[in-house]
Amino acid sequence: MHPDLSSPLHTEECNALINLLKECHEHHSILKNFGRYSDLIREMRKCLKNEYMEKKTKSREHYNAMWKRLLNPTEESEK
Known part of the structure; x- marks a missing residue:
């Protein structure tokens, strides 16, 4: 099963492939x-x-x- 195909x-x-497939299914x-x-x-799918x-x-x-920021909060505050 594939995910939601909303554009x-x-x-x-991927949208081009999805639209092409939808169009083909509608007409044929x-x-x-x-x-x-x-x-x-x-x-x-790929x-x-x-x-x-x-x-x-x-x-x-x-x-x-x-x-990493949670483990080393002092490195972030020095910048």
Whole structure:
């Protein structure tokens, strides 16, 4: 299952893939049952996974910085 596909939540690249997939499903709803869009779905999922991993990395870096500040409060006050 993929995350919410609302456009403000994703990058331009992922939004383009999401919109293309939605448009294809609207106009050719029968073809989606025969695997016509499997490659497009894989690309969309890959893009969403890359976004997730970037957010996860950024969050981990922020966590480490905050933890370091909590352990060494004197270094921050000297700056």
